[in-house]
Amino acid sequence: MGKVVVVDYGVGNLLSVCRGLEQVGASVVLTSDPETILGAERLVLPGVGAFPNAMEALHGLGLVPILKDVAARHVPLLGICLGMQLLFDESEEFGTTQGLGLIPGNVRPIPDKSVTGEPLKIPHIGWNGIKPSSDDADWSTSCLARSAPNEAMYFVHSFQALPSDPSFRLADCEYGGHAISAVVSKGSVTGCQFHPEKSGQAGLNILQAFCGL
Numbered sequence: 001m002g003k004v005v006v007v008d009y010g011v012g013n014l015l016s017v018c019r020g021l022e023q024v025g026a027s028v029v030l031t032s033d034p035e036t037i038l039g040a041e042r043l044v045l046p047g048v049g050a051f052p053n054a055m056e057a058l059h060g061l062g063l064v065p066i067l068k069d070v071a072a073r074h075v076p077l078l079g080i081c082l083g084m085q086l087l088f089d090e091s092e093e094f095g096t097t098q099g100l101g102l103i104p105g106n107v108r109p110i111p112d113k114s115v116t117g118e119p120l121k122i123p124h125i126g127w128n129g130i131k132p133s134s135d136d137a138d139w140s141t142s143c144l145a146r147s148a149p150n151e152a153m154y155f156v157h158s159f160q161a162l163p164s165d166p167s168f169r170l171a172d173c174e175y176g177g178h179a180i181s182a183v184v185s186k187g188s189v190t191g192c193q194f195h196p197e198k199s200g201q202a203g204l205n206i207l208q209a210f211c212g213l
Contacts, residue, residue, distance in 0.1 A: 003026075003027045003028065003029050003040070003041065003042075004021050004026040004027065004028050004029070004040075004041075004042045004043075004044060004211055005028075005029045005030075005031060005036060005037055005039075005040035005041075005042070005043050005044070006018055006021070006028060006029070006030045006031075006043075006044045006046065007031070007032065007037060007043065007044065007045050007046070007063065007067070008030050008031055008032045009032055009054070009057045009058055009061055009063060010057050011046075011047050011048060011049050011053065011054045011057050011082065012046035012047045012048050012049075012080075012081075012082070012083065013046060013048050013195070013197070014030060014046060016195075016197045016198065017044060017046045017080060017197050018030055019197070020196065020197030020198075020203070020204060020207050021044070021197075021207055021211065023204060023207075024204050024207050024208035024211060024213055025208070025211070025213045026207075026211045026213065032061050032063070034061075034062060034063065034066045037063065037066050037067070037070065038066055038069065038070060040070065040075060041075065041076075042075065042076045042077075042078075042210070042211060042212075043067075043070055043075055043076070043077045043078070044077075044078045044079075044080065044083075044210075045067070045077065045078070045079045045080070045083035045086065045087075046080045046081070046082075046083050047079070047080065047081055047082030047083035047084075047085070047086060048081060048082055048156075049082060050082075050093055050094060051082065051085055051086065051091040051093040051094070051097050051099070051107065051159070052091075052093065052094050052095070052097045054082055054086055055086065055097055055098070055099065058086070058100075064100065067100055067102075068100060068101070068102070071100075071102045071187075071188065071189050074187060074188040075188060076188050076190070076210065077102070077188060077189045077190070078143065078190050078191070078192065078210050079189075079190070079191040079192070080191075080192050080195060080196065080197070081156070081157060081192070081193065081194070081195055082157075083191070084161060084184065084191025084192055084193050085099070085107045085159060085161050085191075085193075086099050086100055087099065087100055087102045087103045087161075087184070087189060087191050088100075088101070088102075088103050088104075088105045088106055088107050088161055088163075089101050089103075089104060089105060089106055090106050090107070091106065091107035091108075091159065092106065092107065092108050092109065092159075093107065093109075093158075093159055102186070102189045103161075103163055103168055103184055103186045103189060103191070104163065104164040104165060104168075104186075105161060105162050105163035105164040105165075105168070106161075106162055106164075107159050107160065107161050107162070108159065108160060108162060109122075109158060109159055109160070110122055110123075110124055110157070110158060110159065110160050110175065110178070110180065111176065111178055113176070114176030114177050114178070115176060115177030115178060116177065118176065120175065120176040122158050123156060123157055123158040124155050124156075124157055124158070124175050124180070125155065125156050126154070126155065127152040127153070127154055127155075128152060128153065128155050128173040128174070128175065128182075128194075129149075129150040129151060129152050129153075129173065129174075130147070130149070130150070130151060130152075130153055130171040130172065130173050130182045130183065130194075131149045131150060131171060131172060131173075131174075132149060132170070132171060132172075133166070133169035133170060133171055133172045133179070133181070134166065134167075134169070136167070137169070137170050137171065138170075139170060139171070142170055142183070142185055142190065142209070143183070143185075143190055143192070143206045143207075143209045143210040144170060144171060144183060144206065144209070145209045146205040146206075146208065146209050147171075147202065147205060147206060147209075151202040152199070152202065153173070153182065153192075153194035153195075153196065153199040153202060153203060154194055154195050154198045154199045154203070155173065155182075155193060155194045155195075156195065157193060160180045160181060160193070161181045161184060161191065161193065162181065163181065163184055163186075168184050168185060168186050169181050169183075169184055170182075170183040170184060170185050170190075171183035173193075173194075180193070181193060182194060190210065192206065
């Protein structure tokens with residue numbers, strides 16, 4: 001397996017992502033260099049913070065067309081937390097901001113009330129189990145190939161990704177009775193709403209499966 005390139009655009013918990021990848025045996029390159037990103041065999045897009053700031057940073061570094069090109073060539077790409085949300089067409093966070101458009105759909109706030117009307121704490125922070133989004137969700141060829149339903153992952157987010165096609169949802173978590181996208185996938189592009197690098201062995205299994213190790 002070649003190196004895993006982690007995109008450094010100043011937004012994200014980069015060191016913990018790199019350490020997690022190294023822990024599963026990956027050779028990691030942390031960079032914002034377009035040529036290095038274009039040459040990646042596997043690419044990780046981390047992210048923490050607000051969607052508009054992240055897109056502004058990517059545009060400022062000239063990385064938006066680069067990331068689209070990498071995805072168009074079917075290079076495995078994993079978005080983590082905000083990095084997952086950036087994969088979508090647009091977000092409603094602080095107005096409407098265009099995303100990378102690699103997975104059709106948009107990003108909206110998590111409901112602040114449960115399905116029974118109880119107030120929900122926003123952001124959704126903490127451990128939550130993931131489960132297949134549907135009976136047809138196939139984990140066997142995805143980053144979830146070594147994962148089991150109901151394994152707990154560590155989440156920190158106020159917004160949720162809503163793919164326009166339900167088949168792009170691989171796994172959900174439940175919050176206040178609402179099904180929230182936990183893992184999405186379209187072709188070679190995958191996103192995890194939770195932080196696999198902070199999710200213990202269950203999260204490391206996901207990183208290892210993504211790296212093909």
